[in-house]
Amino acid sequence: MNFLELQVTLSFCVVFLLRTLGMFMLLPVLSKYGILLDGANNFLIGLSIGIYGIAQVIFQIPFGILSDKFNRKKIILIALIILFIGNILAASIHSIWGLIIGRFFQGAAAISGVCMACLSDLIKEKNYVKSISAIGVSFAFSFLISIITGPLIVQYFGFFSIFWISSFLSIISIMIVYFIIPSSNKNTLIKNNINLSNNKKLKLIFNKMFLRSYLGIFFLHSLLMINFMIIPSQLEMSDFSFDNHWKIYFYTIFISFLILFLFIFYCKSKFILCNIIEICIFFILCSAVVLLKSKNNFLFLILALQIFFIGFNFLEIFLPSYLNKTSSGNYKGNVMSVYSTSQFLGVFFGGIMSGWLSSFLNMSQICLFEIVIISIWLTFSFFCKK
Numbered sequence: 001m002n003f004l005e006l007q008v009t010l011s012f013c014v015v016f017l018l019r020t021l022g023m024f025m026l027l028p029v030l031s032k033y034g035i036l037l038d039g040a041n042n043f044l045i046g047l048s049i050g051i052y053g054i055a056q057v058i059f060q061i062p063f064g065i066l067s068d069k070f071n072r073k074k075i076i077l078i079a080l081i082i083l084f085i086g087n088i089l090a091a092s093i094h095s096i097w098g099l100i101i102g103r104f105f106q107g108a109a110a111i112s113g114v115c116m117a118c119l120s121d122l123i124k125e126k127n128y129v130k131s132i133s134a135i136g137v138s139f140a141f142s143f144l145i146s147i148i149t150g151p152l153i154v155q156y157f158g159f160f161s162i163f164w165i166s167s168f169l170s171i172i173s174i175m176i177v178y179f180i181i182p183s184s185n186k187n188t189l190i191k192n193n194i195n196l197s198n199n200k201k202l203k204l205i206f207n208k209m210f211l212r213s214y215l216g217i218f219f220l221h222s223l224l225m226i227n228f229m230i231i232p233s234q235l236e237m238s239d240f241s242f243d244n245h246w247k248i249y250f251y252t253i254f255i256s257f258l259i260l261f262l263f264i265f266y267c268k269s270k271f272i273l274c275n276i277i278e279i280c281i282f283f284i285l286c287s288a289v290v291l292l293k294s295k296n297n298f299l300f301l302i303l304a305l306q307i308f309f310i311g312f313n314f315l316e317i318f319l320p321s322y323l324n325k326t327s328s329g330n331y332k333g334n335v336m337s338v339y340s341t342s343q344f345l346g347v348f349f350g351g352i353m354s355g356w357l358s359s360f361l362n363m364s365q366i367c368l369f370e371i372v373i374i375s376i377w378l379t380f381s382f383f384c385k386k
Contacts, residue, residue, distance in 0.1 A: 001127050004182070008122045009131040011180045012115055013138035018173045019080075020139065022087060022106065022166030023052060024146030027228040028245055029154045029162075036159075040096040046355015048099045049225055053351060055107025056344025064113045064336065072118040073183045076111050077174060083109035084170040091163035102163065107344065113336035116320060120336075122182065133264055133317050137257065144257070147249035155243065212384035213319045214339055216277060218346035219377040220315050223284065223308075223370060225350025227291075230363055231305065238298040248302060256309040260317070276318050278381055283311035285374040292367035 001009065026049075034045040059079075067075045083106055090102020116132075123131045153161055236242055267273065287308035294300035323335055357366050 001123075001130065005123050005127055005131070008119065008181060009134050011176055012119055012131075013134050015173045015176055015181075016115070016135055017138045017142040017145075018169040019083065019109075020142045021146050021169055022162060024143050025150035025153065025162050025166075027225075028147050028150050028232060028249065029159070031229055031232055032242060033154055033159045034096070034099070037099065038095040042359045043355045044096050044100070046229070046351045046353070046358075048096065048103050048351075049229075049354070050348040050351025051100050052103045052107035053221075053344040053346065053348030055104045056110045056112075057341050057348060059108050059110035060113055060341040060344065061338060063110050064117070064338070064340075067114040067117060071183055072114055072121070073177060073181060075114050076118065076177050076181075079109040079111040079114070080170060080174045080177065084167055084174070087163045087167040087170055091160050091167065094160060106166075110340065110344070112340035112343070113338070116336040116340070118181075128321075132321055137260070139316055141257070144250065144253040147253065148246040151243065151246050208384045210323060210335065210338075212277070212381055213323050214342040215377065215380055215384075216281075216315060216319045217339060217343040218349070219373060220284075220312060220319075221343050221346035222350035222353070223288075223373070224312065225347055226354040226357075226366065226370060227308065229354035229358055230366055231291075231301070234294070234296060234301055234363060235298075238296045238301060240298060248305065252302065252306045252309050253313075255306060256313045259310055260313050263314070264317075276314065278378065278385070280311040280314045280318070281374065281378045281381060283307055283314075285371065285378060287311065288367055288370040288374055292364055292371065 030045060030049065034040055034048065035042070063075055063079060086102050086105025086107075086109065088102075089105055090099055092098070093101065119131055119135070120128055150162065153165065232242065232245060235245055235248065240248070272279065284307070287304045287306075290300055290307060291304035294304060320336070320339060323339055354366075357369065361369070
C-alpha cells in the first residue's frame with residue numbers, strides 16, 4: 001500500500017470502530033437494564049434492538065444511490081450528523097420509547113455501503129482485500145471494546161451515559177471524514193454501461209453470487225442479536241456473575257481474532273479459501289448445537305461462544321470480499337448498500353425475533369430455531385455457489 005491507501009484504510013478503520021461502539025455497547029446490557037426503563041417489556045427491548053436495523057434497511061440503498069451520483073464523502077458526513085442526533089435523542093429521553101426513537105435515528109445513518117464503495121474507489125484492487133480485512137479487524141476490535149466497556153460504563157456512570165459517549169465519538173468521526181479522508185470522484189467519472197435498463201441493473205445487483213453474500217450477512221447478524229438475548233442470562237444461570245461477563249467476551253473474541261489473523265497471512269489452501277464461507281457457516285451451526293446441549297454448563301457455554309465468534313469474524317471479512325471481486329464500478333455503491341441493507345435487516349429480524357421468542361420459548365427451543373435457520377442458510381449458500 002502507498003501512503004494515501006494506508007491513510008484511507010486507517011481512517012475508515014477508526015470511523016467504523018467509533019461508529020459501531022454505541023450499537024455494540026448496548027448488546028450485553030440491554031436485556032438486563034432495558035427492562036428497568038419506563039414502559040419496557042421483552043418485545044419492546046427486542047424492538048429497540050431491531051429498530052436500528054429497519055432504519056438501516058430504509059436508508060441504506062437511497063444513500064448508496066446518492067453516493068453513485070454525488071460525492072461519497074458528503075453523503076458520509078450527512079449520515080454521521082444524523083447519527084449524532086440519534087445519540088442525543090437516546091441520551092435525553094429516559095424511557096423505552098426514547099430509546100427506540102434514538103435508535104431509529106442512529107440506524108438512519110446508513111452509510112456502511114457508501115463507506116465500502118468509497119474505500120474501493122480509493123484503494124487499488126490488489127490491496128482491497130487487505131483494506132477490507134483491516135476494517136473487519138477494526139469491527140472485531142470495536143466489538144471487543146464494546147462488550148468489555150459496556151457493562152463497566154453502565155455500572156459506574158449509568159445506562160444513558162453510553163449514548164453521551166457515542167455522541168462524542170460521532171463528532172470525532174465527522175472530523176476524521178472531513179479533514180483526513182479525501183474526496184472520491186471515481187464514481188462520477190465512470191460512464192461505461194451507465195445506460196443499463198432497470199431490469200439489467202436488478203439482474204446485475206441481485207445475481208446468484210451476490211445473493212449468497214446478501215443472505216449470509218442477513219443470517220449472521222440475525223443470529224448475533226438472538227444470541228445476545230439469551231447468552232447473558234444463561235451465563236448468570238451457570239453462576240457466573242453479570243459484572244464478569246466482559247472477561248468471557250474478551251477472551252473469546254481475542255482468540256477468534258488471533259485465529260483470523262493467522263489464517264489471513266498463512267493459509268494457502270485453495271480448497272479452504274474456495275469454501276471458507278460454507279466452512280464458517282458449519283462452525284456457526286456447531287456453536288448452536290453445543291449451546292443446545294449446554295444445559296447451563298459453563299464450559300459448554302464458553303465453547304459455543306468461542307466457535308460462534310470464530311465463524312462470525314471470518315464471515316465479516318470474506319462475505320463482502322466476494323462482492324468487490326465481481327461488482328461493476330458504476331453500481332458498486334448500489335451493491336454494497338444492498339449488502340449493508342441485508343446486514344441491518346438481519347439486525348432488525350434478529351432483534352424482533354429474540355424479543356418475541358424469548359417471551360414464550362425456553363433456551364433449548366430458541367436454539368432449535370437457530371439450528372433450523374442455519375441449516376437453511378448453509379443449504380442456500382451451497383446452491384448459490386453452484
